Amino acid sequence: MRKFKAVQLLAVSLLLIQLFIPYAQAAEVQPDPEMFEGFAGKQPVYVYASPAKNAKIIKTYAYGDKIAYRNFSADWHATDVTVNGKVQTGYIAAGDVGQAVPGARGIALNEKTNIYSQPSVNAKILKTYPAGTIMNYQAHDAEWFRTTVDAGGKRLTGYIYRPDVETIVTHPSAGSGFAAKIPTNVYASPSAKAKVIKTYKQGSPLQYHTFTSRWHEVTVVVSGKKMTGYVSKGDVGDRNTQLSGYAVNNEAAVYSQPSVKSQKLKTYKKGTLLKYKVYNASWFQAVVYVNGKAKTGYIQSSDVGAAPTLKGLSLKNPTRVYSKMSRSSKVLKAYAKGLVLTYKPVNNEWHQATVTVNGKKYTGYIAAGDVKTIIPTGDTKIVNPYQVYSYNEMVRDIEKLYLAYPELISYKVIGKSEYGRPIYAVALGKGKAAALIHGSHHAREWLTTNLNMYMIEQYAKAYYKKQKIGGFNVYDILNAATIWFIPMVNPDGVTLQQEGLKAFPKSLHKNLIKMNKGSKNFKRWKANAKGVDLNRQYNAGWKTIKGSPSGPMYKNFKGYKPESAAEVKAVLKLVREVDPEMAVAYHSSGKIIYWNYLQTGARYKRDHEYAKKLRSLTGYRLVYPKGVPSGGGFTDWFIQAKKRPGFTIEICKYVYETNPPVSEFKHVWKENQAVGLYVARESAKLAKK
Numbered sequence: 001m002r003k004f005k006a007v008q009l010l011a012v013s014l015l016l017i018q019l020f021i022p023y024a025q026a027a028e029v030q031p032d033p034e035m036f037e038g039f040a041g042k043q044p045v046y047v048y049a050s051p052a053k054n055a056k057i058i059k060t061y062a063y064g065d066k067i068a069y070r071n072f073s074a075d076w077h078a079t080d081v082t083v084n085g086k087v088q089t090g091y092i093a094a095g096d097v098g099q100a101v102p103g104a105r106g107i108a109l110n111e112k113t114n115i116y117s118q119p120s121v122n123a124k125i126l127k128t129y130p131a132g133t134i135m136n137y138q139a140h141d142a143e144w145f146r147t148t149v150d151a152g153g154k155r156l157t158g159y160i161y162r163p164d165v166e167t168i169v170t171h172p173s174a175g176s177g178f179a180a181k182i183p184t185n186v187y188a189s190p191s192a193k194a195k196v197i198k199t200y201k202q203g204s205p206l207q208y209h210t211f212t213s214r215w216h217e218v219t220v221v222v223s224g225k226k227m228t229g230y231v232s233k234g235d236v237g238d239r240n241t242q243l244s245g246y247a248v249n250n251e252a253a254v255y256s257q258p259s260v261k262s263q264k265l266k267t268y269k270k271g272t273l274l275k276y277k278v279y280n281a282s283w284f285q286a287v288v289y290v291n292g293k294a295k296t297g298y299i300q301s302s303d304v305g306a307a308p309t310l311k312g313l314s315l316k317n318p319t320r321v322y323s324k325m326s327r328s329s330k331v332l333k334a335y336a337k338g339l340v341l342t343y344k345p346v347n348n349e350w351h352q353a354t355v356t357v358n359g360k361k362y363t364g365y366i367a368a369g370d371v372k373t374i375i376p377t378g379d380t381k382i383v384n385p386y387q388v389y390s391y392n393e394m395v396r397d398i399e400k401l402y403l404a405y406p407e408l409i410s411y412k413v414i415g416k417s418e419y420g421r422p423i424y425a426v427a428l429g430k431g432k433a434a435a436l437i438h439g440s441h442h443a444r445e446w447l448t449t450n451l452n453m454y455m456i457e458q459y460a461k462a463y464y465k466k467q468k469i470g471g472f473n474v475y476d477i478l479n480a481a482t483i484w485f486i487p488m489v490n491p492d493g494v495t496l497q498q499e500g501l502k503a504f505p506k507s508l509h510k511n512l513i514k515m516n517k518g519s520k521n522f523k524r525w526k527a528n529a530k531g532v533d534l535n536r537q538y539n540a541g542w543k544t545i546k547g548s549p550s551g552p553m554y555k556n557f558k559g560y561k562p563e564s565a566a567e568v569k570a571v572l573k574l575v576r577e578v579d580p581e582m583a584v585a586y587h588s589s590g591k592i593i594y595w596n597y598l599q600t601g602a603r604y605k606r607d608h609e610y611a612k613k614l615r616s617l618t619g620y621r622l623v624y625p626k627g628v629p630s631g632g633g634f635t636d637w638f639i640q641a642k643k644r645p646g647f648t649i650e651i652c653k654y655v656y657e658t659n660p661p662v663s664e665f666k667h668v669w670k671e672n673q674a675v676g677l678y679v680a681r682e683s684a685k686l687a688k689k
Contacts, residue, residue, distance in 0.1 A: 033070035033078070039101045039139040040065045042170040043212075047090035051076040058083050058090050063104045063167035064139035067097050101139040106165040107190045107212060108133040113165065115158035119144040126151045126158045132191025132230075135165065172209040172217065178278045179204040180237035182245055182306045186229035190215040197222050197229050202245060203278050203301045206236055239278050245304035246345055247272045250375050250464065252304060254297035258283040265290050265297045270375055271310050271345040274299065307344040310351070311406035312373040314339045319371065321364035325350045332357055332364040340406050341371055376405045378464035383457045385450035385665050388498055391421065391491045397453055398424055398487075405460045408478065414486070415570025418530045419504070421491040423570045428456050429482035433687035435680045436580035438486035438571065441535040441587065441634065442526045443493030444659045448586035448651060451668055452487035455676050459483075470617065470674025477677050480684040484578050489567055492529035496522050497659065504529065516554045524657040526555035528567055533557055535587070537568040540597065540640045541631020555657075558632055571634065575642075581683035582610070583646045584675065585634045589655050591620045591671075594648040597629055597639040607645045610682065614647060617678060618671045644686070649675070 043063035048055040051072060059081045061067060069077040069092060077092045108129045116123040119140060127149045129135065137145040137160055145160040179200040187194040190211065198220045200206065208216035208231065215230045237243065247268045256263040258279060266288045268274060276284035276299055284299045318334035320327075325346065333355040335341060343351035343366055351366045382400045387393075402409050408430065413422040437455070439448030461467075462474040488494055495503045500522050501512060508529075515531040516522060527533045531552025536545055539562040548558040559565060563572060575583075595611035596604070615622050629636065635646035651668045652660035 033072065035068060035070050036077075036099070037066060037068050038097050038099045039063075040067055040096065041098055041101045041139075042096050043104060043167040044169065045092060045096045047079060047081055047092055049088075049090060051091040053093065055091075058088065063106075063170075064101070064142075064145060064162060066142040067092070069097060103136055103138045104167050104170070106135055106137060106145075106167040107131075107215070108135060108165055110164055111193070113160070115147060115149050115160060117156070117158060119159040121161060123159070126156055130191070130193075132187070132189035132194045134168070134189070135160070137165070166212045166214065168212055169210050172211060174207070174209055175216070176205065176207050177236040177238050178202075178241070179206055179235065180241055180243055181232075181235040184231065184235045186218055186220050186231050188227075188229060190230040192232065194230075197227060201301065202243060202305070203281060203284060205281055206231065208236065237278070241277065242275060243277060243284065244273060244275050246270075246307050247274060247303060248305040248308050249303050250377070252299060254286055254288050254299055256295075256297060258298040260300070262298075265295055269373065271308055271373060273345060273347050274304055276304070307346070307352075309342060309344055309407070310373050311340055311342050312371040313403070314341055314370065315372055316370050319366065321353055321355050321366055323362070323364060325365045327367065329365075332362050340374075340403065341366065343371070374403065374406050376407070376460070376464045378461040380404045380457060380461060383450075383453045385454040385669070386662055388662065389446060389450045389453070390498055391488060391495050394449060394453060394488055395422075395424065398426055401426070401457060401460065405464070408460055408463060409456065414574045415566060417490070417492045418528055418566045419492045421495070423489065423491060423567060424487065425574050426456055426485045426487065427482050428459060428485065429478040429680065431477075431479055431481035431680075431684055433481040433680075433684040434578040434580040435481060435483045435676070435683040436486075436575065436578070436583040437483060437586065437676055437679065438489055438584075438634075439586040440488040440490050440494050441585065442533075443490055443497040443528070444524060444526055444657070445586075445588040446488070446494045446498065447588055447660050447662070447665060447668065449488045449494070450662075450665055451586060451651065451672060452485050454665075454669060455673075456485055456487075458673070459676065469677060472674055472677035472681065474677060477681045477684070481680040481687075482578075483676055483680050484574065484580065486571060486574065489571060490528050490534055492567075493525060493527055493534075496529050497525040515552050522554075523659065524554060526657075527553065527557060528565060530565070531557055532559045532565045534565055534567050535585075535634060536632035537563055537565050538632055538634055538637035539563050540633070540637040541629065544628070545630055545632045547630075562632075575638070580642075581644060581686040582679050583635065583638045583644070584679055585646070585648045587648055587650045588660050589652040590650040591618075591653060592623050592650045593618070593620050594623050594633075594635065594650075595645075596623075596625045597631070597636040597646075598625075599639060603643065607639070610645050611647065613678060614649070614675065617674050618649065620649065620671070645682075 040061040040063050045061040046057045047059035049058050069079040072078040075094050080087055081090045108131050111131050113129045114125045115127040117126050137147040140146040147158050149158045179202050182202045183199040185196045186198040188197050208218045211217040214233050218229050218231050220229050247270050250270050252268045253264045254266045256265055276286040279285040286297055287294050288297050314335045314337055317337035320331045321333045323330040323332050343353040346352050349368050353364050353366050355362055355364050383397050398411050411426045414425045415423045439452045440446050462469050463478050466475050501509045533556050536558035542562040545558050611622050635648045638646035652664045
């Protein structure tokens, strides 16, 4: 019996030895491990829960971090780490840590990253690098890295304070994601202050390699060449990343499917802050509530973006701009009710605005409920051109058009008439290139004001409805150019022609009647109210103008000297300010186009081509030069002084010494509806030359 038990014990012992030998041989456990102090030799260095690289990572060290460890096997070291407040044994790959630490690369984090002569921030500074500079160094101790620099023509050992740099990963891994920021910038070096070499729209797919804990490295193509760039890690997300942006179009729709042909679940006004996730490069996915139920919908990526500039009416008296997003904060400025204010949305409760106080600009905040954002629809019916269109009617309509389309239309007073009426210029468009169109140089030709004003509104409507007029893409043209209109150059003369003596003080009646050759009927009146023909006032052949009366008259008096009339001074002032590439002066009547004033060679050929196109648009006859032209007209001056194309277009069938009838306007619009767009388009082309 005892012999049997001894045999059993021996068998169990042999079995246990057989079980443990393979593990001992595999791990090659070192007897009596000695403790060492060294540095993490890679970026990053992982501590695993067991001696295997597919084991759970329980701690991470950065390159150069001091680590206490003991030998565990030929391939692994053991170390004690604290995880969730408990000390735990972990394992580090033997090649990742040691006392002889290999060199590494890192990036400078500060705008002035210093290299010191000794491992002390009080030591002499040998050299300074800007943020984003890629540097080589080695671990020195727990607080410092060691490097070599050229200083004063010598190679010197210097020291970098560890918090001033971030080490680049030793083994970068490939990754993919989506641009999460609006816009997502790619920089020439890993610094947000470096040059931006490329931008990606939010939601665009990105391929990258890990670089540091804060940056990814990407390859981009710039001007046909491949370049290495850097994108902030926080600017890259995946399909589960919550993104945000603002509705940038007048109506941002959420569709039931990623297709504009699918049902619209919901729409949002321009400037609304929206939340969504990436679906693909063209669509975002969002959850919206319809009748109280959550539904998954899709937003076109082109419908959202950075906070747009908005314009809106102040609703309160006063409407306050606060220093912070709080009504209890300091009031920076206050506005009266009914003014148009400019701002950008911050969230759905507050807008951000820039205000000037005592000559200094400040960023302030307006409560969203204190303003009404103007969202143009293109559905206005403001200008009625089928009427005797007065100066006062024009002024009211300019204000209405501005309030209806404040992002597209602006206006200003460029001067005053001889009797103090403000002369208005209206800007239509968003482009840098400028074109100029004006009307009513002559009092009895006020139907050209009707045309100017109607053109402004119809172009604005077509812009927001993305419609074409006469085959011209209004949206694209008005984004490339701005058309400046002076709808009524001669407000005094127009008012006198339309309303007669009652529109002027009695003290002026006698002289007005005298200039009108004794008649109280002013329907033939052409000049300004002081008897100067404004289209004979410009300094181009002024001295040789023929047929000018010796003194003020209802027509044709060129003035005592050129450019002396207040109205002409206002026109010239605007030309100096906006520097138009092309100009059109509308007159009536006769359905003809004047386009030439002493041009020769290439300029003659160029302007002739433009004139022929205007002929094809309007059906009007071109007037070719014969002998020496009379001069003094606006387009004469513009062609001569600016050496740019200028055109005088006479609308309507010919009428003698009176205004064309309003009934003509239907034909006038049909013939001239595309003229402004053509001139603006060609102005944008000329501006690029």
